[in-house]
Structure formats: C-alpha cells, structure tokens
Amino acid sequence: MSATPTATAKPARSPGERPSFLDPAALPFGFCPGCGHGRILEALDQALVRLGRDPQRVVIVTDIGCVGLSDRYFRTNSFHGLHGRSVTYATGIKLADPDLTVVVLMGDGGAGIGGHHLINAARRNVGVTLLVFNNLNFGMTGGQHSVTTPAGGRTSTTPGGNLERPLDLCATVAANGAGWVGRTTVFDRALPERIFEALTHPGFALLDIWELCTAYYVPNNRFSKAALEQTLSELQMPVGVLVGGSGGDGQGGTGRTGRQEYAAALRQAAQEARGQAGEQARPQAGDAAGEPERDGRNGRDAAALPRARRPAPLEPRYAASLRGRLGLVVAGAAGQKVRSSVGLVGRAAVLSGLWATQRDDYPVTVMSGHSVSELVLDTAPVEYTGISSPEVLVLLAPEGLKQVKRWLTSPGGAGAARIYVEAALLDQIPEAARRRVHVLDTRPLRSRIGAKNTALAALAAVIRQEGWLPLEALEAAAALDPRPELRAQNLGAIAAGCELALE
Amino acid sequence: MGREFITGAEAIVRGAIDAGCDFFAGYPITPATPILLGMMRELPRAGGVAIQGEDEIASIGFCIGAAMAGRRALTATSGPGISLYSENLGLAVMAEVPLVVVDVQRMGPATGGATTVAQGDVQFVRWGTSGGYSVIALAPTNAAECYRLTMKAFDLAERFRTPVFVLTDKEVALTQETVDAGDFVPEPVRGRRTAAPEAEFVPYRFEQLSDVPAAAPIGGPHLVRVNTSTHDERGFLTKDPAKVDRLNRHLAAKVEAFAEEIALAEADLQPEARTLVIAYGITARAMRGAVREARRRGAAVSALTPYTLWPVPERLIGQAALGVERVVVAELNRGQYLREVGRAVLRAACSVGVRPPAVEGLFRVDGETISPAEILDAILREGELRA
Numbered sequence: 001m002s003a004t005p006t007a008t009a010k011p012a013r014s015p016g017e018r019p020s021f022l023d024p025a026a027l028p029f030g031f032c033p034g035c036g037h038g039r040i041l042e043a044l045d046q047a048l049v050r051l052g053r054d055p056q057r058v059v060i061v062t063d064i065g066c067v068g069l070s071d072r073y074f075r076t077n078s079f080h081g082l083h084g085r086s087v088t089y090a091t092g093i094k095l096a097d098p099d100l101t102v103v104v105l106m107g108d109g110g111a112g113i114g115g116h117h118l119i120n121a122a123r124r125n126v127g128v129t130l131l132v133f134n135n136l137n138f139g140m141t142g143g144q145h146s147v148t149t150p151a152g153g154r155t156s157t158t159p160g161g162n163l164e165r166p167l168d169l170c171a172t173v174a175a176n177g178a179g180w181v182g183r184t185t186v187f188d189r190a191l192p193e194r195i196f197e198a199l200t201h202p203g204f205a206l207l208d209i210w211e212l213c214t215a216y217y218v219p220n221n222r223f224s225k226a227a228l229e230q231t232l233s234e235l236q237m238p239v240g241v242l243v244g245g246s247g248g249d250g251q252g253g254t255g256r257t258g259r260q261e262y263a264a265a266l267r268q269a270a271q272e273a274r275g276q277a278g279e280q281a282r283p284q285a286g287d288a289a290g291e292p293e294r295d296g297r298n299g300r301d302a303a304a305l306p307r308a309r310r311p312a313p314l315e316p317r318y319a320a321s322l323r324g325r326l327g328l329v330v331a332g333a334a335g336q337k338v339r340s341s342v343g344l345v346g347r348a349a350v351l352s353g354l355w356a357t358q359r360d361d362y363p364v365t366v367m368s369g370h371s372v373s374e375l376v377l378d379t380a381p382v383e384y385t386g387i388s389s390p391e392v393l394v395l396l397a398p399e400g401l402k403q404v405k406r407w408l409t410s411p412g413g414a415g416a417a418r419i420y421v422e423a424a425l426l427d428q429i430p431e432a433a434r435r436r437v438h439v440l441d442t443r444p445l446r447s448r449i450g451a452k453n454t455a456l457a458a459l460a461a462v463i464r465q466e467g468w469l470p471l472e473a474l475e476a477a478a479a480l481d482p483r484p485e486l487r488a489q490n491l492g493a494i495a496a497g498c499e500l501a502l503e
Numbered sequence: 504m505g506r507e508f509i510t511g512a513e514a515i516v517r518g519a520i521d522a523g524c525d526f527f528a529g530y531p532i533t534p535a536t537p538i539l540l541g542m543m544r545e546l547p548r549a550g551g552v553a554i555q556g557e558d559e560i561a562s563i564g565f566c567i568g569a570a571m572a573g574r575r576a577l578t579a580t581s582g583p584g585i586s587l588y589s590e591n592l593g594l595a596v597m598a599e600v601p602l603v604v605v606d607v608q609r610m611g612p613a614t615g616g617a618t619t620v621a622q623g624d625v626q627f628v629r630w631g632t633s634g635g636y637s638v639i640a641l642a643p644t645n646a647a648e649c650y651r652l653t654m655k656a657f658d659l660a661e662r663f664r665t666p667v668f669v670l671t672d673k674e675v676a677l678t679q680e681t682v683d684a685g686d687f688v689p690e691p692v693r694g695r696r697t698a699a700p701e702a703e704f705v706p707y708r709f710e711q712l713s714d715v716p717a718a719a720p721i722g723g724p725h726l727v728r729v730n731t732s733t734h735d736e737r738g739f740l741t742k743d744p745a746k747v748d749r750l751n752r753h754l755a756a757k758v759e760a761f762a763e764e765i766a767l768a769e770a771d772l773q774p775e776a777r778t779l780v781i782a783y784g785i786t787a788r789a790m791r792g793a794v795r796e797a798r799r800r801g802a803a804v805s806a807l808t809p810y811t812l813w814p815v816p817e818r819l820i821g822q823a824a825l826g827v828e829r830v831v832v833a834e835l836n837r838g839q840y841l842r843e844v845g846r847a848v849l850r851a852a853c854s855v856g857v858r859p860p861a862v863e864g865l866f867r868v869d870g871e872t873i874s875p876a877e878i879l880d881a882i883l884r885e886g887e888l889r890a
Contacts, residue, residue: 055726056723056725056726058723059721059722061568069740070738071728072739073728076726077721077722077727077728078729078730078738079568079571079729079730080729080731080732080740081567081594081598081729081731082564082591082594085560085561085564085590085591087564088556088560088563088565088568089562089564089565089567089571090568091564091565091568091570092526092528092564092567092568092569092576093569093572093721093722094568095526095552095554095565095566095568095569096552096568096569096572096573096574096722097572097573097720097722100572100721100722116557116558117557117560118562119557145566209772227622266552266554267552267772270547270548270550270551270552271546273547273548274547274548274550282587283827300646305732309506312505313504313505313506313684314505314506314507314508314509315505315506316505316506343508343679346679346681347508349681350506350507350508350681355680355681356508356679356681357678357680357681357777358508358678358679358680359678360677361618364533364617364618381681382680382788382871383789383791383792384788384874384875385674385785385788385872386871386872386874386875387678388874425749456651
C-alpha cells in the first residue's frame with residue numbers, strides 16, 4: 001500500500017435524495033479519472049438499495065489495493081483486512097451470524113494471493129458475495145502484473161510482455177461448486193442487476209467485473225473498452241451469468257448444485273448434534289428468537305452454559321499396594337492397542353487412588369511401526385513425567401523392543417529392574433538382562449481373544465504378578481468404556497491375562 | 504472427590520467451552536490436532552461453531568471475522584502454523600480483535616520435530632508479527648492449569664481486545680494425567696465491554712491511552728467499522744501523525760499498563776535461598792521435584808513458575824531474585840526467557856542498589872525434557888561452591 005490515489009477531477013454522481021447506502025460526506029470517490037471502481041460501487045449501492053436490508057445487517061469486507069479504499073464510502077458495517085484474506089473474514093462473519101448479507105470487494109491482486117480461499121469458499125458454498133474489481137494489474141503498488149493480466153500484457157514487472165496465461169476466475173470457482181458465477185465489464189448497463197442477482201443467491205456467488213486501470217494498464221498497453229472486450233473474446237471468457245442464473249436450475253434458492261448454503265448447513269448439523277445429545281442449545285446469533293441478550297458480560301455466563309458431554313469422574317474405590325513412584329514402559333507394535341491398554345492401567349491406577357501420567361510414542365504411520373507407552377504411577381501427584389529408567393519394562397513386539405533397547409543394555413546396571421517379555425522375543429534379550437526377565441507367552445490366547453487384545457492380557461498378567469493395584473480396578477476401568485463391543489473385548493482380555501502363566 | 508485421567512489438550516477444550524467459547528477454527532497439525540478434534544466434537548453440542556479451515560491462514564481469518572461478529576473465538580496450532588498466523592496476529596492487534604491462540608510448541612525451526620517437545624516459541628509469540636506490539640501469553644504446566652489458564656486467556660482476550668496465547672508444549676498437551684475433578688470448576692469470564700445500544704458508537708474511541716474501546720458486534724445495533732490499517736477512532740484509514748502515534752501508543756499501553764494485573768506466577772521462596780530456579784511449562788514440573796530434593800539435602804533454594812510469560816512478570820521475578828546469589832533459568836530452548844529474567848533481575852537489583860545475582864541458563868534442545876536430576880545438579884553445584 002504505497003500511495004493513496006488523489007481525488008478525481010470528475011465528481012461522482014451525487015446520490016441526492018434517493019435512498020442510498022453511500023455516505024454523502026465521504027463522496028466524491030477518490031479513485032483516478034476513468035477508473036471503474038466508483039461505477040461498480042454505485043452499482044453495488046443500487047443493488048443493496050433494491051435488496052432493502054437494514055444497513056446493520058450488511059457487511060462490506062474489503063481486500064487490499066485501490067479497492068480496499070471502498071468501505072469508507074458505505075454506511076454499512078465494514079471490515080478492512082489483509083491482502084487476499086478478505087474471504088476468510090467474510091466466512092467467519094457469515095458463520096457467526098448466518099443471516100447477514102456479506103459482500104467481499106477484492107481486486108485481481110487479492111484474487112491471486114488469496115486464490116486458495118476463493119476455491120474453498122466456492123467448494124463449501126459459503127453464502128458470501130464476492131465482487132472482483134478486475135483491472136488486470138496491481139494499481140495501488142504501481143502497475144505490476146497480476147494473475148489476470150492477459151498474456152502479452154505490458155506491466156512494470158512484465159516490460160517485455162506477460163508470459164503467463166491469465167487465471168479464469170469464473171471457471172475456477174465454477175469448477176469447484178460455486179452456486180452463482182457471472183462475468184461482466186464495468187461498461188455493462190445491467191451491472192446493478194447482475195450484482196443484485198449475485199447478492200440474492202444464498203450460496204457462494206462470484207462476479208468477475210473487468211475494468212480499466214487508467215493509471216497503468218491503459219497507458220502501458222494502449223488499452224481501451226474495445227481492447228478489453230476484444231481480450232475477453234480472444235480468451236474465450238464469456239460474459240453474462242455463467243452458473244446459476246435465473247431461469248436455469250438456480251431456481252429454488254439453493255443454486256445450481258442444490259447444495260445448502262454452508263453456514264446454514266453447519267447450523268443445522270450442530271442442531272442435530274445437540275438433538276442427538278439431548279442437550280439444550282444456547283440461542284444462536286441470528287436465530288428466529290433474535291439476538292442473544294447481551295449484558296456487560298456479553299450475555300454469557302460460564303456457569304449457565306449447557307454442560308458438554310463429559311465422562312463421569314473416576315471415584316477411587318480400590319486400595320493400591322504401590323508405595324512411592326513407579327515407571328512402566330510398554331513397548332509393542334501398531335495394532336496391539338498398546339496406548340489404550342496402558343490407558344486402562346492408568347485409569348485403574350486412578351480408581352485405586354494413585355496418580356498417573358501417560359506419554360505415548362508412535363510414528364506418524366499409525367498402522368505400522370512401534371507403539372511405546374510410558375506410565376508413571378505414584379502415591380503423590382506426578383510432577384516430572386519422564387522415566388530415566390523404568391522399574392518395569394514390558395516387551396511385546398520387535399518394533400517396540402528396538403525403541404527401548406537402551407533399557408536392556410545399560411552398562412551401569414541402570415536398565416529396567418524387571419522385564420516382562422513375550423516368549424518369541426526372548427532370543428533378542430541380551431544375556432546380561434536375562435536374570436531380570438519374566439517370560440510371558442500370549443500366543444495361545446490369540447485365537448481366543450484376538451491378537452489385538454494380547455497387550456491388555458499381558459498387562460493384566462504383569463499387574464497380577466506385580467500387585468501394584470487390584471485386578472478388579474483394571475476390570476472396573478475396562479467396564480467404564482461406553483462402547484459395548486470394546487468393553488467386552490477388553491474384559492475378555494483381562495480375564496485371559498489373569499490366567500496367563502509367567503515363567 | 505473424583506478424579507480424571509485427561510490430557511492437557513482435552514483440558515484446553517474443556518476450559519474453552521466453559522469460558523463461553525462459541526467459535527473455533529483450526530487446521531490439523533501435530534501436536535495441536537487433539538484440540539481441533541475436541542472442539543469439532545464438543546463445540547457444536549455447546550451451541551458453537553467449529554470448522555476446519557483450508558489452511559492456518561484461513562482458520563485464524565475465520566476466527567477474526569467471527570470474533571468481530573461477537574463470538575468468543577479460539578484457534579490452536581504449533582510452530583509451522585503460528586508462522587502462518589503471523590500476519591493475521593498483527594491484524595488482531597491492530598483491529599483490536601479478542602482472540603485466544605493455543606500454541607502447542609514442538610521442535611523447530613520449520614517442520615522441525617512434529618512429535619518432539621520444545622519451548623522455542625517464547626520469543627516468537629512476543630515478536631511474531633511486524634510493527635512491534637504488546638502481547639499476552641500464559642504457560643500452563645499441567646492439565647489442570649491448561650483448563651484454568653485457557654479460561655483466563657478468554658477473560659484477558661475479551662477484557663483487552665487482543666490476541667492472547669496459551670503457550671503450551673507437546674508434553675503438557677498430549678500427556679494424560681490424573682486431575683482432581685474439583686480442578687475443573689468454571690471461573691467467571693469477563694466479556695468485552697460493549698457499547699450501549701442507544702448511545703453513539705465510535706468503534707475505536709478511547710479516552711486514556713490504556714483504555715480499551717467499547718465493542719459492538721458486527722450485525723448488532725451499531726454500524727461497526729473494523730480496520731487493520733492505521734485508523735482514526737471512527738475506523739477510517741489515516742496517516743495523520745498525531746492519530747497514528749496515539750493509536751500505536753494505545754495498542755501497547757492497553758496491555759502494558761495492566762501488566763501487574765495480568766502477571767501470574769507461583770512463588771515457592773525460602774528466605775535464606777542462595778539460588779532461585781525459574782522454569783515454566785513442562786520444565787517447571789522437573790524444577791519442583793529438584794527443589795524438593797535439594798531442600799531435603801539441606802540446600803536453601805527458591806523456585807518461581809511464571810504462568811504469565813508476556814508481559815514479563817517483572818515485579819514477581821525481581822522480588823523472588825532479591826537476596827539470592829544466582830538465578831538459574833531452565834528451559835527447552837537456548838535461553839529465550841533467560842534474557843527477560845536477566846533484565847527483570849537487573850532492574851530489581853538496581854532499584855534497591857544491590858549487586859544483581861548471576862543469571863545463568865540450563866538449556867536442552869535435543870527433544871528431551873530437562874530432568875529433575877539436571878536441575879538438582881545445577882542447584883547443588885552452587886551449594887558445593889559455597890561449602
């Protein structure tokens with residue numbers, strides 16, 4: 001944003017006595033002589049007047065560039081944000097208050113830097129109306145080329161002629177689900193009508209308005225109205241309503257795709273979620289009941305909010321035998337339910353009045369590789385969550401064993417005090433560590449409880465042997481799972497583990 | 504009293520909902536994803552809107568738009584995402600947008616280590632956008648504090664109309680731990696000061712530089728003008744030096760003038776202490792164990808856990824450091840908060856005319872947490888020197 005364009009010599013048409021959203025005190029427009037921006041803003045004003053909404057229910061979101069000066073002329077809500085991001089603020093406003101009329105004014109520069117947001121707003125069909133003030137170059141910063149500069153176009157950054165193909169904004173958003181798409185020029189007498197159509201479309205609407213940048217693109221390219229129309233023709237970019245026009249399949253208010261406007265869809269989904277949860281909703285802004293009451297605390301009081309679905313607290317009701325702190329490391333592989341099984345031990349510890357922390361380590365490929373969980377149990381709240389050397393190490397798979405080798409082979413005897421190892425891994429345990437080893441063999445259990453439940457069975461066996469807490473606590477933790485199938489699997493695994501022999 | 508086994512991320516979700524948060528947008532990123540998942544699951548049930556944006560820039564943009572339409576907005580990310588938030592954080596400062604941003608720190612720079620703990624964003628959240636400004640950042644050390652400080656973050660964001668960071672880390676956010684259910688009791692959260700419906704509304708009017716302008720939601724009774732460029736009190740772009748000067752001083756003053764009110768820390772001081780240890784976030788937990796052990800061995804030692812990292816709780820740090828010979832700052836970076844502690848300690852010592860204590864750092868940047876043994880070592884090293 002370097003310079004502010006100086007006031008034009010040609011005064012804009014005064015809105016006079018007719019109803020208008022334009023602020024007479026802010027007029028005339030400050031755009032360059034011959035620039036089309038003022039004409040588009042007048043057309044927008046006429047469309048807004050015809051729409052007849054309360055100005056408080058209209059928001060004009062402006063992007064950066066000369067177009068970003070537009071909000072000052074309107075007596076509506078306005079939001080002037082960052083370059084290319086205007087669609088994101090408009091989306092947030094629309095989602096917060098779905099009944100607002102939200103208009104985005106953006107240049108071709110903003111459509112370039114923020115192109116990702118255009119595509120995604122179209123894809124979501126969020127109900128904002130986007131007017132692109134497309135003058136084929138960056139006006140405010142001195143006539144650099146933009147994503148819509150025609151091939152061959154001379155700009156301050158393409159002095160030899162533009163080598164890039166211009167972006168077809170309309171085709172781009174149309175291909176990605178925009179409900180209403182139109183292209184026109186600032187010379188179109190029906191411009192107010194086109195803008196009105198875009199505004200009344202409930203979903204995402206984009207109107208690509210080609211115009212002349214008299215400061216840069218016109219002098220640099222001997223450009224004119226005729227050349228502009230010729231360029232459109234050569235590029236085979238048609239003007240008119242391209243998607244969702246009246247008389248087409250846009251009738252019925254949901255646009256060509258028949259999709260619901262996104263803010264409305266989101267609101268409906270939330271209401272359904274609340275219905276399923278049987279919870280009372282807070283009033284939504286824009287609901288038929290009207291605005292939520294707003295007092296000095298913005299109408300919200302945390303204590304008065306509906307409670308989200310939360311698990312019932314765990315009431316310690318078992319007696320732990322563990323005294324002091326204990327570090328348990330369980331090293332297995334993906335698919336063994338290591339993390340959730342250790343989580344059950346953690347909950348069992350809480351049910352036994354102990355304090356616990358659980359840290360997990362696994363690769364980003366969650367369905368392959370190692371899965372290692374570290375559990376600290378203590379009779380006092382756990383501060384440091386790390387384990388320098390575990391009291392108990394449980395080895396369930398070669399992938400996990402590889403991750404925790406340091407606790408088998410520490411030269412200073414600082415390795416794990418007690419090691420429980422699957423029989424199949426025994427030959428991988430160094431001789432020096434063997435005297436600390438208990439062997440467990442879950443292989444015979446696989447057909448009965450399933451391979452994915454053997455980690456929990458092994459942990460039940462370890463707890464039985466170690467006696468930190470009663471197995472009833474582990475069963476109680478498993479019984480708390482609201483999912484019947486998992487609950488049955490886990491209880492079965494614990495029962496099987498209780499009978500598992502340890503050598 | 505019952506207990507729960509819960510992660511810091513889950514506690515943040517719960518704290519946000521209990522604080523009246525009714526808008527969330529975020530983009531998946533390890534290790535902040537559980538907050539996105541929790542908000543997507545829980546917020547619609549609580550009457551709010553939750554959405555996954557197409558990227559981090561869109562996500563914070565959605566939050567900013569919603570916040571100015573009256574919502575209490577939250578977003579959550581990690582280092583790479585905070586980097587993408589940078590420009591919009593500046594907008595939130597300039598346009599006076601109440602917004603809570605959770606940064607679950609992971610190892611950086613760049614993609615760094617997605618599942619590796621670090622505390623390397625401390626200075627980044629302070630200086631992470633152009634222009635210079637004042638920021639608020641709170642650092643929880645456990646799941647219960649994640650809940651409490653997230654609520655506090657909403658209170659401060661609404662009170663001061665500015666982005667507030669909950670600066671946590673992979674270990675605090677992802678570790679499951681036992682929490683007393685009694686620690687999850689909602690506290691009152693102030694809403695932003697709103698303009699009376701019948702009065703004239705001037706979007707950015709403030710009398711004293713440190714006053715926070717009364718707000719009105721877009722779509723409410725007043726016409727609202729939001730502007731991220733330098734603006735006058737009506738929200739119109741201006742380059743008038745007097746107005747621009749007043750705006751910039753206001754943006755800093757409205758936070759800095761209330762630094763004392765915002766400052767939160769836990770001081771565990773011993774009058775005879777020679778050493779003061781300062782740590783925050785996950786590292787504070789190792790510090791507490793180390794200090795207890797040092798005392799058991801007969802050393803006099805003080806500990807300070809700042810919960811407010813920004814603005815720096817200078818008075819609390821200065822008071823804790825008075826009389827000690829040495830201050831040790833333990834953190835998972837190469838001394839980002841050490842420099843702030845050094846300033847605070849020097850200022851405190853100068854103000855009473857005593858020799859300032861030595862300030863030294865205990866750092867780790869290998870992706871492991873600092874252990875109590877390392878901190879104990881640092882404390883006892885001093886003890887031995889004295890003996």
